Amino acid sequence: MHVEGTILRGRDFDPVRGRVVVEDGEIAAVEEADVDSTDIVLPAFVNAHTHIGDSIAKEAGAGLSLDDLVAPPDGLKHRLLRAASHEEKVEAMRRSLHLMEETGTATCIEFREGGVSGVDAIREAANGLDIDPVVLGRETADAMRVSDGFGASGARDAEFGDLREATREAGKLFGIHAGERDPHDITPALDFEPDFLVHMVHPESDHYDRVESEEVPIVVCPRSNLVTGVGVPPVREWVERTTVALGTDNVMLNSPSMFREMEFASKLADVSAEAVLRMATVNGAEIAGLNYGVVEEGRPAKLLVLDGDSDNLAGVKDPVRAVVRRAGHADVKRVVL
Template identity: 75%
Template sequence: MELEGTVLVGREFDPVQGRVVVEDGTIQAVEETSTESSSIIVPAFVNAHTHIGDSIAKEAGGGLSLDELVAPPDGLKHRLLRQTSQSEKIAAMRRSLQYMQSGGTAACIEFREGGREGVDAIRAAAASVDLHPVILGRETADAMEIADGFGASGARDGEFGSVRNATREAGKLFGIHAGERDPDDINPALDLEPDFLVHMVHPEPLHLERVADRDVPIVVCPRSNLVTKVGIPPIRELANRTTVALGTDNVMLNSPSMFREMEFTAKLADVSAAEVLRMATVNGADIAGLNCGLVEEGRDAKLLVLDGDSDNLTGVRDPVRAVVRRAGVSDVERVVL
């Protein structure tokens, strides 16, 4: 298979007129050549933090606080999930995964509520969708055993030392929410030596130093933080110190659209379009241990082809800024997953 157009190549997303040669699901070559195609070829997205179980309750709980919405075990989300049948949850999650796929998302890192049953549910939902969920079980250690790792709610919500050790021994991924409502749970979270932290809205100078010293990746979800009124993460300060990736968080609160997350981040924070695109692609892939997120030889061919001649994108002078700040699902020409 060959894809032609303006190719955003490598980690800097250099725009090159040419073609991408794909064989057996791998990028074999990126060739510079003249082409009449107006397509824009970019790496498919990696959504680095999702909770798609609450797809059954989109826009529920308007006006509620963060704790009232999602704090375990009795936040609105958890109560609604307990009231919903397994088949309904699977069907709703499948719809969210299909939406993500149609918008160019190749993979997501899913913090999966419901123990083993929750892990089984998202696997069932994803079975017919060409999108790879990296599943982090929650609530029980045995959920981690059948998943890709463990996603902890936060250091203030319980003792996670034993499950952290078990996750490490299993060679799996351990992520934890930290600094979402205040800074009090950041040091305890860092003491667990996680593979990554989620949110970090309220880091203090000491926390930033610890993150930099240990090179702990951070996943930020600024749209979600705005909805829950906890503040906005200091994205520039975090990016100066470590790898930062983007996630969309709870489907209950936000559509799982990486286009929307990129545009919001680019217009909110003092970061370049190329930095934001890395946050939406290769940085999340690196956290998850996936071989995608860039258009370069040897990477998995997880690619997004945009129509550069759409009503929205025609006349674009800077394709990287256009992808990050302007493009949307309606501009998608093809998704190669």
């Protein structure tokens, strides 16, 4: 099979006219050619931080503080999760995963509450879908062992030293929330030598230096941070220091749409459209240890095709900027996963 149009090729998303040839699930070639198609072809998205279980409680908890909303063990989301049946949680997660798939997301890095049963629930929810979530268990070492790693809530919430060591020994991912409401949990989070940090809204100067010197990737979730009232992350400063990826965070607070997250981040921060698109694709893929997020030969064929002749995109002069700041669900023509 092949797809044609304006291809956003490589890590810099150089727009070239031509076709992407796919064989056995892999990009066999990116051919420059004079093609008739007005489509825009780009890598599928990687949503680098989600809490999909919150799909049972969309738009719940208006006006509550961050702690009242999500702090374990008795924040609103945790109470609602305990009250919901297994079937309710699986169906709600399945619908969010389906939405992500339809809007061009190949995977998400999911911080999955509920121990082993929580990991089992999202695997059940994803069964039969083409989106393949990277699941980080929470709460127990057993949840880490049956998943792709461990997603820690934050250094102030518990002592994660033994879990960090167990995750390292298992060769799996360890991510942790840090700096969401204040700077005080950033240093202890860095002391765990995590594979990535989430949020980092309130760094101090020594945190910038340490993150850069230790090459710790960061996942930012600016829409979520704004909604919970903790501020917004210093995106430009982090992009200058380290690898930065985008996540949509709690489905309770925000749609898991990478289109919306990219547009918000791009209009919030003084960074290029190319940098934001890397944050939504290859940077998250590399954090998760995946080989996609780039349209180039030899990569897995995880592609998003947009209708460049839609009412929204017709007449676009800069396709990368258009993808980041303008495109949406209605422009999706095809998702190749």
